[in-house]
Amino acid sequence: MSVARVQRDVLSVEWVKLELIRTAYATRGGLFAGMDPRAVVGWYAAMALAPWFTHNLTTVACLFVVAAAAVVLARVGPLVLGLFVIGLVLELVYLALAATLFGGDLTAVVALLEVTAKLGVLSLASLAAFVSLDPEKLSDALLALRFPPAVAFAVSYGYRMMPILVEEFATVMEGYRLRQLPPQQRGLLGWRVVVHWAVVAVKAFYPIFLNTAKSVRTTVEALEARGFTFATIDPRGRAIRIGSLRLGPLDLAVLAVTAALVAGCYAAGAQWPLHRS
Structure with a gap:
């Protein structure tokens, strides 16, 4: 089979449809798929909020690495991961053009890069968490966290x-x-x-x-x-x-390791600080 035929089969509408179904119903497995959905939501909240409490680029970069490792452990599909990479590359191109065309210097690039890196951490955490939760698990987690039943049902129905x-x-x-x-x-x-x-x-x-x-x-x-x-x-x-x-040993271990890694990222930022001037 030729390379062109393989690429055409991979980029077909049917393949995109199957990838969306795998993403929505969390059929790839991975670390977070076997966890309690409440623990996954808590992990996502910690990773999503962590980069917004600092302007230290070293800390944000370390958090980005942690989130990227979580994406690998969650076995995120190539479709959504490819869309994220394309968006990140286009954002970097935009930063370079903005600094060149509008007379910005390195300071402007670093400031925009900080926001992009924080949004990247948030996006990677979203990929790792929500591709690991099927509609029923996510709906049950929201219901257990005292969200209105209509909201929990809307999330489940939207996925389906x-x-x-x-x-x-x-x-x-x-x-x-x-x-x-x-x-x-x-x-x-x-x-x-x-x-x-x-x-x-x-x-x-x-x-x-x-x-x-x-x-x-x-x-x-x-x-x-x-x-x-x-x-x-x-x-x-x-x-x-x-x-x-039920919260099991795996849930507690992942939350404890995540808390330690976030603390380590902040410690690394304090040890090797890199701030935008």
């Missing part, structure tokens, strides 16, 4: 709707491809083809919204027929939902 929306989008796009011819002349750098598919993608959203509205109505009627509203009010329903949650 993602594959349906992707499937609907692929179906509608295939229908448009069968009914419309591509431009006969591609134009310079194929701009006519890009415009054609951009217009088709916008048109595809209208039937998707209609089909989604029908699915939402059917789901709401089914939930009400099963007593969903009463289950969110009665405390016995909440007790049943979160009854299976």
